[in-house]
Amino acid sequence: MRRFPSDNDFTWTLLQPDAPAIAAFDRLDGWRRLYADEFAVVHVRDAK
Secondary structure (H helix, E strand, O other), X not given: OOOOOOOOOXXXXXXXXXXXXXXXXXXXXXXXXXXXOOOOEEEEEOOO
């Protein structure tokens, strides 16, 4: 992922478990992993 989300972009993600962006979202301030299984990983933006 070349560009990280800003406040005006999106508030959740739905990615395949092998997507490289998952590691970035795991480390990104303001985001948390909501759900993960063998089919998908969901991150959501923390409430302000």
